[in-house]
Amino acid sequence: MSVSRRCSRTACRQPAVFTLTYVYADSTAVLGPLAAYVEPHCYDLCAMHADRLTAPLGWEVVRLPADTSTGGPGSDDLEALANAVREAGRKPTARQPPPTGQGVETARRGHLRVVRSEPVRPDERNQPRSARRPSRDV
Template identity: 65%
Template structure:
């Protein structure tokens, strides 16, 4: 596994160890594709040394994963837009408003 990064200004493709975070113009490649990589004519390919064997996980990886799971499980309150008197005066049928949605009174028969 390797990460491919493009530097358009220098016409360079850099192939190195897996990146720890996502960046624009960064792509993770499997071993087979990283070995067969070629660049367009006029571009240079820089291959950084990649440690052989499986990647070792650190305690930071486990903590980051736990934090991400906690954040995803945390309930997010729905944003509410308060109804102001000026809003009600503008439309007498409007009872409440939530972002772009409005609650209207039933029309009298």
């Protein structure tokens, strides 16, 4: 049994050939070739619905060319993906300090960090914040 992806539009039974993604920060709708995997917050569209696509007022539609001559990602794409996965899998050898002017990391829980604007002196550690010297950052 072959499972093909269908158009995301209601009542459309055509096969999907494009993927639509919204970039809310840039007020942009990106319509490109069908993504290799189903992604949340992306919409698969058939050719007819992709041609009829319009965006809200003030938004831009970016249409990426669909390269149908190749059967999938090229060797350069796969090599870049493999390198990115390798890099992400490497354990950091030493914790790097935050960039200058960004503060000092004081605690970490999962992917979240607590960052202070300047280090706390040892004599101020157990004092309430109101008793500490004022911050020089303005």
